[in-house]
Amino acid sequence: MVTEGLLLEPTLYTVKGIAILDNDGNRLLAKYYDKTIFPTAKEQKAFEKNLFSKTHRANAEVIMLDGLTCVYRSNVDLFFYVMGSSHENELILMSVLNCLYDAVSQILRKNVEKRVVLDNLDIVMLAMDEICDGGIIMEADSSAVVQRVALRTDDIPLGEQTVAQVLQSAKEQLKWSLLK
């Protein structure tokens, strides 16, 4: 009986949760995919607090907590977590985490900071949705994810762009026309 628990049931439902926390351990975004663990927001947040307190000091990449294997990565004031069952292949979870981090980094043009995430929260939400659907890994290649969430700058109507943005795009166009 004990041994059977250790062999993994063949299923696509791999990811138990994904979370992005700030440097106070507060949730920016979090999704839990298994109804049986942390069914209420209160339990989820308690878990996140605990997780944060255990991980914010040492950058050690992996920890086991409350029967879950959690892999994590941090940058400036952000903490990215991916959770799986305690028997899960850590490297699969890590590939999901790397995809999440790289996708966010590409979306935010390498400015992986809390403020920038909040400014682009919609796109980050879409990216998370593209990476994992109900616990199933949808895509683990960050560039494919970025491509699927469609960056915004292309389709802002002219009237709503700031002066700086207009200048920026004018510059780009000029550059391209010169290069041709």
Next chain:
Amino acid sequence: MNAFKRDKKEEEEGGGNPFQNIEKTTVLQEARTFNDTPLNPRKCAHILTKILYLLNQGEQLGTMEATEAFFAMTKLFQSRDVVLRRMVYLGIKELSSIAEDVIIVTSSLTKDMTGKEDLYRAAAIRALCSITDVSMLQAIERYMKQAIVDRNPAVSSAALVSSLHLTKIAGDMVKRWVNEAQEAVNSDSVMVQYHALGVLYHIRKSDRLAVTKLVAKLTRNSLKSPYAVCMLIRIACKLLEEEDSNGNSSPDSPLFEFIESCLRHKSEMVIYEAAHAIVNLRRTTSRELAPAVSVLQLFCSSPKPTLRFAAVRTLNKVAMSHPAAVTACNLDLENLITDSNRSIATLAITTLLKTGAESSVDRLMKQIASFVSEISDEFKIVVVQAIRALCLKFPRKHSVLMNFLSAMLRDEGGLEYKASIADTIITIIEENPEAKETGLAHLCEFIEDCEHTSLAVRILHLLGREGPRTRQPFRYIRFIYNRVILENAPVRAAAVAAMAQFGATCPDLLPNVQVLLARCQMDTDDEVRDRATYYHSILEKQNKALSNHYIVEGLQVSVPSLERALHQYTLNPTETAFDIKSVPLAAVTPADENANKMAANAGGMLITPALPGSKAAVAAATANTVTREETYLEKLRAVPELANLSISLFHSSDPVELTESETEYVVRCVKHCFPEHLVLQFDCTNTLNDQLLENVHVQLEAPDGYHIVRSVPCARLPFNETGSTYIVLQYPDELPASVGTFSATLKFLVKDCDPATGQPDSDEGYDDEYMLEDVEVTLADQVQKVSKTNFGSAWEEAASTHSELEDTYSLSTMGTLEEAVRNIINFLGLQPAERSDKVPEGKSSHTLYLAGVFRGGHEVLVRAKLALAEGVTMQLTVRSTDPDVAELVTSTIG
């Protein structure tokens, strides 16, 4: 003031969180802008983001609110803004479970799903599948099938993943998409391949043959996706495990070869998955383990923490079953004990503790002590388990380890963690008499400052049991009485009970204990007062037999049975007094052992189990064993023919197999012992899918003296079902005749039937029979184990009241004392007392104490003096309240 502070903080952060102070009602108000024409996509997207952010923060929307927001959102389909549209899909998915009438967007989504815009299609499929129900699904089935085989990998993946989600509501329909999924497995996209494999396996998982074919095919043409290979490894493992449990495993199965070949895959993920699988497969031999271990060894020196963690965690697992296989990695593990990731360091150290030599223990313990406060409770428990194993392995190291444990006991920690330390100390005390006094001292110190009531009660109970038999029992009284002064009611009550144990066992302490108990009679709590009065008045009598019965031994019946018997008694008012002898005795000790063992297993498993789970398992194990007789009795009562049997089921044996497990009919026998009757329960399973059995019964040839009272057949036994047939026998009057062998034959009426439907072809059948192995009724079937905490005093007391028989035997087939002890216990079915079943190493003689109750309530006490000299010589002394029983015991051995 507060607001000011917050402002300031936000300024420091340079603007702060734009979502910080939003409120549900305002945002929902804002959602009305969705109805504006023309739409402002940026603004709408921002509002939608706010709603999703709120939901994500755990804000609850009412059904009304959600439905309103949902309908406002549907207006946004007018906009052609890509991001906004995608946010709408996200919103639909989030709200689909709360809002009503979400079906309304089906047509919009179907349009997007079949449209030209690739960026919409994939996401629209997923949104659509989250709102659809079985009836609507029929309408879109065609599109789903097309989408699964779509050229765009995003669309195909979305369709596959959604169909997997849909299996929960419409499993049968998804099964029809198997051909499309089959085609998708051959896709070039790695993710599509993975998802398609997941769907295919899910559809076919109940059909073993189809799964075998699937795996055979996919292992041949190598999959591109590492995820899919990992999945395939897991499927292969499952097949191998099933083969094993069916008993037809072949030494070199192609499945195992496939898993082994994955150790040479180019992706680390796959290599680790394969190594993990090999380690965890039950069939793996140490030779097959070697390549997996060397792969893990390589990972140990990887710069990636996750890889090191995964490797050392798996090695730790190997160390439990095959410590020798891991010794080769000791050097690599040594390098990891200072790893900056504490989890890795802990795992490395505990692995080394399992594989290493006695000399390295001190050094490793020192290392682990330096950071034990930094690791999580789960890992601390792993450390404690390792220490427990170590103590059993190197008993001489107990002082170092015990000190370490007591230091851990003083640290902060949850109940689970503290309980595991206390458990370990208790185990050490029980296994190693030298460690007893120090262990008890540590525990005494611990209860001085213990916030967990349940733990304090357990330790007090242990002190009451073990304390009186130490060299200086008076030392413990102070610790115990302190609890009476300082703690809450349950702990006080336990402390009173523990003190009474001292009073009953140590005559020189009795006057002092009486004084303390007298004081406790003034307690504010009823239970504490009652206990104090009870113990005080019994001890006052100074009657050894009385205190033995009512203080030292405690209640020996099973509590649930007692509860039921009392309930029954109160239902039918009678003149006669309640007889406690009619309540079945509890076989408590095996349950305890099991629970402990399970706890040890669960905790020892490195992969730390979800803690509540393991607790439940322990509880289940306990409940399960304690009430074995209860559950059987329940079942027997349900049979009308047996209902009039006497209510007190005395003892039920473990099931005995009467056939090989792979035969046409599988029969197991359970022997139920009642005071005057024996009931044989035959559990029969029909494994032939083209036969329906009727009137199934067992014909028994009983030895002389037995009298068959009745036989209860099983009326119908279809394929793959288990039915029970019973035989009731009356025990012979002469006790020695009750031990004997019955030859049994299974008889039944066969009707051939259609394997698919299970309907018989005709009403005509033919009689058939099937030879079973003999049923043996032994002494062990007729006794119930009873644990005696103080065997010595019970034995002395029995000298005057019981009849005694003595005999000497030579057990020539036994090579060791342990073997002899094990065999005697199994043969007599009695409970070893005072841990006399553990033979100290290197001794050539041993005394075994056994206790139990024979059916009818006759107590049996056995003392077996064993000596080792070319076989084992045994002097057996039996004391029993019934001379016939004593004679039966002496006559059956030999």
